Amino acid sequence: MKKLCWLMLFVLAFPEVYAQKSDTTRNIMTKGSALIKERLVMDTMQGSNHKTQQDAGIAYNTGLAYFEQNNYEEALKAFTKAIEFDKEFTNAYLNRGITLLELQKFRQAIDDFDQVINVSPLSSAFLYRARTRYEMGEVDAAFEDFSNAIDFDSTNFHAYFYRGGIFFENEEFDNAIRDFTSAINVKPNFAKAYNDRASSKRMLENLQGAMLDYNKSAEIDANQPYVYNNRGSIKRLLEDYDGAIADYNLAIKLKPNYFVALNNRGTAKMKKGDIQGAISDFTASIEIQNEYNYAYINRGNAKFKQKDFAGAIEDYDTAIKIDSEYGNAFVNRGAAREAMQNYEGACDDYKRAVKLGVEGAENYVKEICK
Amino acid sequence: MMEITNIPSFRNIVLISTFFILPLFSNAQNTNVEFNKKSFLKEDFPRLKEALAELDKGDKLFEMDTRALYLQALAHYNLANDFNPNNALLNYKIGKCLLYSLQKSTAIYFLDKAQRLNPNVSRDIDLLLGNAYHFNLDIDKAIEKYRKYMSGLNAEETKKFGKEVNKKLEECKVAKDLIEHPVRVRIDNLGSKINTRFPEYNPVINADETYLMFTSSREGTVDNGLDPMDLYYYEDIYTSLKNVGSWMETQHPGKPLNTEYHDATVWLSPDAQKLIIYRGDNGGDLLESQLKGEDWSEPIPFGKPINTKYHEASASYSSDQNTLYFVSDRPDGYGGHDIYSCTKDKKGKWGEPRNLGSDINTEYDELSVFMHPDGKTLYFSSEGHNTMGGLDIFKSIVENGKWSKPENMGYPINTTDDDGFLTISGSGIHAYYASFKPDGFGEKDIYMITFLGEEKPIFDANEDNLLSSTIIPFGVSTAPAIEVKTSELTILKGVVLDDVTRDPIEASIDIIDNVKNIPVTTTSSNKASGKYLVPLPSGLNYGINVHAEGYLFQSENVDIPPAKGYQEIVRDIYLKKVEIGKKIILRNIFFDFDRFTLRPESQAELTRLIDLLKEMPKLKIEISGHTDSYGSAVYNQKLSENRAKAVVEYLIAHGIDSKRLTYMGYGFTQPIATNKTDEGRQLNRRTEFKIMAK
Incomplete structure (x- = not known):
């Protein structure tokens, strides 16, 4: 589905590319992929040396057909063939680059996007190179390319959307909101951009603003489980635990194995005092993802509330076994050990929490360690 | 019937x-x-x-x-x-x-x-x-x-x-x-080295919790006599030292602390050099003893107006030891035993005791008073106020002469039975008290309370899929911050030793607030160990003057920044004998930057030097000035010479014969530390004196 979206994006982003090859492409496309494949096979078998634009176009369209079918290896061959026929076929480079991106052959993809940009610096080429660079972990370079994409086309809402994501990651939430808003201005029914803007507002503690954006996102597209989960969490933060549980219910209904939402619903139930219900949710979350340390921690917390400190410690132990670098788990286990008057054990846990950078844990060490 | x-x-x-x-x-x-x-x-x-x-x-x-x-x-x-x-x-x-x-x-x-x-x-x-x-x-x-x-x-x-x-x-x-709503504490029995099947109580402890004194009615007290009133052995005083975190075997210090009467611990100075005890004769009085080397001196009764024919059984000095808080059932109080304060005048004579008033005292008994070394937090036990039953322990803080409303220390420190005799450590993290608990060694035992601070937060673990694009994985909620209140106290401690032999010296140590140019406190190092310890409020610059008979005085400077909690500073002092050629750095002589005008904060140090010269009329000294390596040699030589000269002129102006004084400027030719660091340069900028004749 995601790959199809990419292709759709490409089609939307490059109307000018299709215009250049309008005659041959349109004709071949109407004949369907069976004919295209047949022709390509024939050419190959006969060892044809027809390096004409027409042959390049056929190979190019064959590549598109394979791409539609998510057959990226064959698409790659076809786009490569098209380039062999026509070494100046810019769109073939671009689409081969996108195909390579799907195949996670990032360096080669970059070479193709470079080729396009050197010949004709298109906004979309910058967009895809940015995506590729992001996948390669080159976030600064990706950011630069998203910005280039916007410079070349101020209506490139995808570029705004993804650059907003980088701003978010860098905790520049005001800038993120600005980019998500630009994306929405270009594409008013951009449900994902509403979600992401909502999340940015949440990070700025504008919970009501976030709520409105999550509402809008859900209104545009009612089939996004994570939007309900996120909205549920806003309600949880606003201490509207019934509303939160209702939203988590929607998220879980859309995606029954959504262990994150199950864990969150458990927390909301805890806040309502429904400890048993919470334990059921945490357990369900663990059954789906048995390496989910958060659900073990929260189930430990529920047992802690029930004063079942030994049971809580057992869950904290598991959480720590899964992720021994998560400091809060040590604080929680330390508190449970403290409650059981195992002060030496609590001291060890608080010291570990200090090493893991838990704020305030130094004071716990001072207080509990002899 | x-x-x-x-x-x-x-x-x-x-x-x-x-x-x-x-x-x-x-x-x-x-x-x-x-x-x-x-x-x-x-x-x-x-x-x-x-x-x-x-x-x-x-x-x-x-x-x-x-x-x-x-x-x-x-x-x-x-x-x-x-x-x-x-x-x-x-x-x-x-x-x-x-x-x-x-x-x-x-x-x-x-x-x-x-x-x-x-x-x-x-x-x-x-x-x-x-x-x-x-x-x-x-x-x-x-x-x-x-x-x-x-x-x-x-x-x-x-x-x-x-x-x-x-x-x-x-x-x-x-x-x-x-x-x-119990207070969060852990309570640990001090163990079999301290506690026995007999009663142990009234613990008193030095500031860094390495020396404990307490009272016990156990077999083996002086004369091994039983009090006919309760058939317990007469009380005696016992001591113990902490070694590598563990209390060592209890010692019975014998006479003169212990006698055939009831002898009980009341208060111990933070440096463990001074002790107040209770003695059961004469209706119950308070006495004071000093540690001389390894032996406690003959306890001396406080006398009037502190001791009376009435019952005085508990006391605590203020941090400067000029005020004594004590308990008495004299007739002019609010009822039962009340807490009084009494302050020494400049000649060391006690003034009239003052009842602490109705903020502290009630119509019921107030007993077992303890003033924390921070100088403002008073702990005491009372049957009044909001006790949960019997005597409870309370705390009150004095600000500008006004006592805060006594705060019940809470359960389980307090119980519905009698609770008292609480001693708080210098750090404020621990307290020591006596309690009867079923799992103890029998009768009352001594316990250490550790204040655990606020209840730890239990962190929920949540995450959301905040970004719909696949480039953002997760967001995790953050945790709230915790306060502890700890005391804002600095412990200055160390040893005073002979510069050559490294033998311990019993020296007098004067602490001066350099800014106000007033003495803060005077203490002395222990004759046997050379150890000293002084609790000091943070946030001041202190001059330390250490002097002992037969030695040149030594001055130190300690700048204690405002601290958010308890801290310890260790400063060992090496005293030099009065010998020709010996040099002493005058660390509390200050000049304005790039000038040779003596700053007012130098006065205390100069007065000590004048006193020394007056005490030893044959002493001849050379005052020398030294700089760091910043600036030219010529400039620094001149500056150091002018500064040395300024000191000599000050001495002459205060009655010292000019023939006994010479001065020299050495510029930066005699560094005592590296000039590559701020700390080193600061050490190099100094004024010294050298013994030329004695």
């Missing part, structure tokens, strides 16, 4: 008079078995006779109405009870005796049984049951019994006893609240 005598005036026991007591054989239940021949078979008569004899002995002691004799009566009553456990009156008496013992909660069984055998066994049975449940922290039942007792009082009785019973009910209310 048998009657029960008055219940004595004693903590936790409400006064009852004889007219409450009813004849036992009225309304007797058929399950009540009287001590007479009708109730037993003939073959039991000899044992009946023995039991009656025990009853008689017990009654004689019981009627004496003292705690010790109640406990002695209990032994006889138990023998009688072995023969006939179903006598209401005997069960009542055993229950009442047990309320004076350490096992107070066991009184419930006997009092309850007495009431079941005969609901009218005594008018005060509900009151005593209320007391027993109160001690046992069964507060709802205590309230029920107190109310039942109250409802049975007539108007006259209500007028007489109502106030006391209402206080009990108020204590129950406080107890419920405090038990519901």
